[in-house]
Amino acid sequence: MDTPRNIPVTILTGFLGSGKTTLLNRILREEHGKRIAVVENEFGEVGIDQALVINADEEIFEMSNGCICCTVRGDLIRVLGNLMKRRDKFDYVLVETTGLADPGPVAQTFFMDDEIRAEYALDGIVTLVDAAHIEQQLGRSDESTEQIAFADVLVLNKTDLVHDDALDGLESRLRDMNRMARVIRSERAEVDVDTVLNLGAFDLDEVLGRRPTFLEPEYPFEWTGVYSLDVGRYELSLDDGPDPSMSLVVVPDQGTDDSALREGAEWCVRRYAEPADLVRPGDQLRVGEHLNLQLDSPGRKSFFLEVETPMRVGVFTQHTAEEFDLQLLNVDGATPTANGAPRTTDAVPVEVERTWVAQHEHDDEVGSIAIECEGDVDPDRLNLWLGELLRERGVDIFRMKGFISLAGESRRFVFQGVHMLFDGQPDRPWGDAPRRNQLVFIGRNLDEATMRQGFEACLV
Amino acid sequence: MLRRGWAAEVGDYAIAGGWTPRGEALVVGDAAGGVYAFDGTSGATIWTQREVHDGGVLAVAMHPHRPEFATAGQDGRVLVWSATDGQVRVDIDIGNGWVEHVAWSPDGTWLAASCSRKVYMHGADGEKVWRSDDHPSTVSAIAWSGSEELATACYGRVTFFDASTGERRQQLEWMGSLVSLVLSPDGDIVACGSQDNSVHFWRRSTEQDSMMSGYPAKPSALAFDDTGTLLATGGGEDVTVWSFQGSGPEGTRPGVLDLHVQPVTTLAFASGVMRLASGARDGTVAVWSLEKDAKGRPIGAAVVAGAVSDLYWRPDGRALAALDAQGGATAWRVSKW
Structure with a gap:
């Protein structure tokens, strides 16, 4: 998934009216030297000639075992599978989902299908949020909650329509739901393209380099x-x-x-x-x-x-x-x-x-849990714990990322996952760096104390 | 076993093609939308038509009797060509979507094509006969079960249509994303590869169905031999062969043909003999001699420059052609035994 020749893919999600198409057009205008393919699931007004725009119906395919974690997007497998055949390959692929799309199957496609995995790298999930309407949407639909939970970048758009105080409150609510994401405010989707493309968001080093505090525990004092x-x-x-x-x-x-x-x-x-x-x-x-x-x-x-x-x-x-x-x-x-x-x-x-990172009231079901501790982990116990956790709670775990210090392994073990799908491999050697573990989970109704205990029980 | 015949090149990823009925020419369509014809014996270019399908060729179907073929592409069109001179005889504009599959009926009377969720039936001269309602998802494969019946696969379903009326004759259901479809020569056994790394099959006469799971990857390549005894399946680096002899393949162990080091991309049986060609993403091509019990041994192997996209036996079984991701078209002469 991370060989350099893999074509990066950014997923743009957000409710209807949140400004996805505006952002898409902005990206195409500013990145006009690149060959970009756009896969759209609803007719937008993409008006840039250089881009190849492909319309495809959103097709969510479940596997025969009926597990919702094993859903993939059949349309993406087909379209991306064909695009990768051209000799003049694309530099970048943007997938614009429908307003009501669940980002889960989209992200899972990049883990589940071996042909897609061999050619593409999911670079990041960008969720546009209509600052004026998101509060109502969050109350009404699971999709908007999930779009926020899955995001690597949250673009808080249309900020000109909302008071600063309300924006602060909204931003802190979004951060509580997803502490992994970076929040950017914008008026008419006017964001710096560098903040949404080439994030390497599924590359943990990048994430930690950019936001070293995202794994910090929350305290009752600031x-x-x-x-x-x-x-x-x-x-x-x-x-x-x-x-x-x-x-x-x-x-x-x-x-x-x-x-x-x-x-x-x-x-x-x-x-x-x-x-x-x-x-x-x-x-x-x-x-x-x-x-x-x-x-x-x-x-x-x-x-x-x-x-x-x-x-x-x-x-x-x-x-x-x-x-x-x-x-x-x-x-x-x-x-x-x-x-x-x-x-x-x-x-x-x-x-x-x-x-310190302040603790806020958690009134949303969706939240983030960060576990950080020193020490080596027993691989067998970790396997058992993680296997059980994903089996039992995989439906409620939207995203996870982290690195682990495995006993007897000279390199860091880095991992990431979407629902029950887990992808991990040894990365760079620890060298002189202190060996430690950092894990972050974003999910629904996760019990921090139990998960922390479960992980700590894996330490040798 | 495989003796190098000739090698030729097209402009981009060689997507699909085939031999003319008498083997005079090998036709190839590429990802840049070009169509090429090479002399079957020498590999010399007979004719070239570049940028015919805007966006690229997606499928090619050779006419069963005449030196003609059909191409389908991302531009939403199906073209019927003369292989002899490279002239387009019929131009069918299906619509605003990719035409991903095209197939002639075994008697050459009908030309079926699928675009998005619909399948379209045409007469031999391109006249529109009928089109289906929307399938539950994009049609992922089409195949003829005889000259009067077309089968389609999509998410969760295989449907059989009457060729002349478009009436639905039978529907087989299985909750899963079906990515490939093949029928036994008598049309009774229907096999589909599924996205969840399994092969599902039905016997139409008894409506009995079975699933073969445990593949490491999705089985997108499937092939039946002429007698309907052996079903070869991809879905990983091995070729897995199921024998329908006796009460099989239920409860039997499949034959496992192990030679490729990357996933198998295509499988083709020669006609009249239990001889299977397999191609893989690593560019290897193997030819296997199989027994009725699904056991087999390699009798020839070769390597091409890119991932093998498809393999075609010349109708007389004396030559094999491979298309690859680097735009190569390679033909080997095949000794009789």
Whole structure:
């Protein structure tokens, strides 16, 4: 599937009116030096002479075993099978699906049919989303949900018709459903062609290179600031922000390197699991406890922190510091007086700060699960686990990608899959790189804890 | 066994072709839409017509008795040619779609063609006789079960049509994507390769059906021998041969012919003898001598420049031609035994 001579194929999906044909014409115009074949399943207005446009009815073929995971698109097998015979082969193939198409059979065709597999490489699935109508569509049809779940790129189109706030909300909803996809906003499908073609989206290295954070776990906090504090009294000052309250945990003895930050984050997740104590402006902050700052009064609000021995603290906050203009001030050893006597205050510089992938409310059935851990995996146990998972949940797993450190194998094992179809092979040697595992699944009603446990049980 | 006769070239991927009834010429259609005729003995070009079918030739059918043939293409047309001078005798415009299959009835009375979900019947002079309703999917194969009946395959179904009226005579169903179709010479056994890597077959007289599964790839190449005893199937690197002798092939082990290193693309039996030619994606061509119990041994082999797209025995069985993906047309002389 990845020999260099294979012809790349991009699949364009999206509901009627989402702008597929506009994007298609844009691509053909900008890539006019290339020989592009377009396979269309509904009559669009493709007006470019250089492109060969082939109309074919969408024909979904099930296999005799009746498994929905084994559906392929018969029209693509026929059309692509014929196109590959020409000597002046095409540089690129674009498949524009109907608005109601399920991307599953389209993607599966590139795994299931050995002749197609030998000549073509599925480069990526691009889903156009009509920003003004997708919310209704998501409520009404499985197809629109699946088109989003399958996408490598989500083009959030017609953004001019929707408020910025609503767009942010929509984008975060789409990201929750599919964390593997890149989201691009556009007005009239005016996107940079490079962002939709030649993605190598079924090539995991490319994906990780472009979006190294897509496998990161989600946390209940968005920001961490590490401060080096001497003995003394400190004031945490916040201005008006988007929410009337914000929770935080102050972690003692916080280190500054990446692994220390992750350790702190993991420790913090457990604190966040405990109920938060409400803290009012003027109150003391207690180190190592889950606190909820009351911020509903107007103007700047202050909370205080006493430091008895010099240490570094990590302040893990629910929102970013920027949103509330959060500052930590040194109150110069003196306690503030009730009459507001003068005092010197100095902002304490942040030694290290970082943001985290925030956890959102998951109200859609479709979501992404990422598993990341160190260690080697026992191939037999992995086979058993994955076999059972795909057999039982393959219908609900739309896409998966990842790499695995197999015990006794000097190379990374990379894999990807669509529903029950799984394709994996050893890729480059680990060399000096730390051996670890990264897996991401996009699917419907997936149980993260069970899948994580299942995978961890495969570790040697 | 195979002695090099001649080699010729066409402009692009050699899609399909065939020998004229007396073997005077080999006709070839290519992916660039050109049609070529080569002298059957020397391989010299008799005539060439380039860019006839816009988009490429998809199918070629040789007339059973006359030095004529039909071509079908992506341009939605069927052309009937004289093989002697390369002139188009009949030009049939079927419509806005690929005409993927074309076949003469064994007596040369009818010319059937399929385009998208319909099959179209014409008289020998190209006059339209009837066209079918839509099939459930694009027609994937057509075959004659005699001179008065045409069979079509599509997703989930084989249908038999009366040649003169277009009336449906029989319908055999199987939930699967049927990619190939072949009938035993008496028309009773219907075999189809399926996308799910199996071969399904029916006996029309008893409506009994069976499935042969376990192929590593889809069996797109199928061939029956003249007597209807042996069914050779592709579907992977091996040629798998089923014998219909006795109560077989149910419950029997097939003959496995192992020589090609890439999947088999085409199979052809010589007439009158149990001699099978097989071609593969790796460019290898093999000729096998088979027994009635489906066992066989290779008796000749050759290699061509590209994936073998089709193989044609000269009607007298004394020559074999191969077409390949590099545009090659190669002919070998075949010794009698």
